[in-house]
Amino acid sequence: MSALVAFVWAGLILGAAFLARPPRSRLGSLTEAATSAPSSATRSTPMGAVEVLGATLLALGARATRRPQPDRLATRPLAQRVGAVVLAAGGGFAVVGPWGVAVAPLGWLAVSRTARRSQARRFDAIAADLPEVVDLLGLAVGAGLNISLAIDAVARRGVGPLSAELRRVCDEVGLGRRLADALEELPTRAGEAVRPLVAALLAGERYGVPLSAAFERLALDTRADQRRRAETAARRVPVTMLFPLVTCVLPAFALLTVAPLIAGAFGSLRL
Numbered sequence: 001m002s003a004l005v006a007f008v009w010a011g012l013i014l015g016a017a018f019l020a021r022p023p024r025s026r027l028g029s030l031t032e033a034a035t036s037a038p039s040s041a042t043r044s045t046p047m048g049a050v051e052v053l054g055a056t057l058l059a060l061g062a063r064a065t066r067r068p069q070p071d072r073l074a075t076r077p078l079a080q081r082v083g084a085v086v087l088a089a090g091g092g093f094a095v096v097g098p099w100g101v102a103v104a105p106l107g108w109l110a111v112s113r114t115a116r117r118s119q120a121r122r123f124d125a126i127a128a129d130l131p132e133v134v135d136l137l138g139l140a141v142g143a144g145l146n147i148s149l150a151i152d153a154v155a156r157r158g159v160g161p162l163s164a165e166l167r168r169v170c171d172e173v174g175l176g177r178r179l180a181d182a183l184e185e186l187p188t189r190a191g192e193a194v195r196p197l198v199a200a201l202l203a204g205e206r207y208g209v210p211l212s213a214a215f216e217r218l219a220l221d222t223r224a225d226q227r228r229r230a231e232t233a234a235r236r237v238p239v240t241m242l243f244p245l246v247t248c249v250l251p252a253f254a255l256l257t258v259a260p261l262i263a264g265a266f267g268s269l270r271l
Helices: 002-019 026-035 049-064 076-142 146-158 162-176 179-184 186-190 192-207 212-270
Strands: none
Touching: 026 076, 049 162, 076 146, 076 162, 076 212, 146 162, 146 179, 146 192, 162 179, 162 186, 179 186, 179 192, 186 192
16 A cells, blocks of 8 residues: 555656646756856755755646746745655655644754754854955955955955855846845845945945945954854853763763672672
């Protein structure tokens, strides 16, 4: 019975993927556009199996309700959650029957928790990259570049996650968007840690405020914040080491020291 359900489930997935495929003309245009001008704003990681399943179901739902096809880049988080829910429900049904559908919300919770952790790690990496970017922007502005050229120089030569976000800003400006509008959306994607930097750049772009003193003060603040983060992480080390210490080191220490003493004591009592 489980094999039959799994076979039917695989057939449904393949049939849905076949029905939701884009036309060949659109595939050709997308391939040509991707090979001719690959922009950092549109590049992304490959879609996994769960995400492909969710995107296929969303496309089928849009086609069934005669709505416009959703943008896969914009709906990737929703596609991951939908795919995880359907996969968990199908797997639970194949293993334990109808009661297995009750585990479907676990897929949504698991994907949501993984996404939050991934976003938190990304924001931490951007915050760690912020002092270096601030120093480079200060050097570029001090060398005589305007704000747009300074951002472009730092974005093209940087290798961190914040430099990638600045490259996206440069790409949007190259497509005709105003620099101030592109910078205003940066804290939403990169976290609140970059808001002081964005505020300084916007002040220089809109009102012509001199940025040398602002970058010097911002560099000191970011270094101090980085030091505080390092101290906080160092204070968490003893708590993190508590679990492996109690579960691994102390039992081994007891077996090597206390157990021989107890065994020797019992041996002497028998004599």
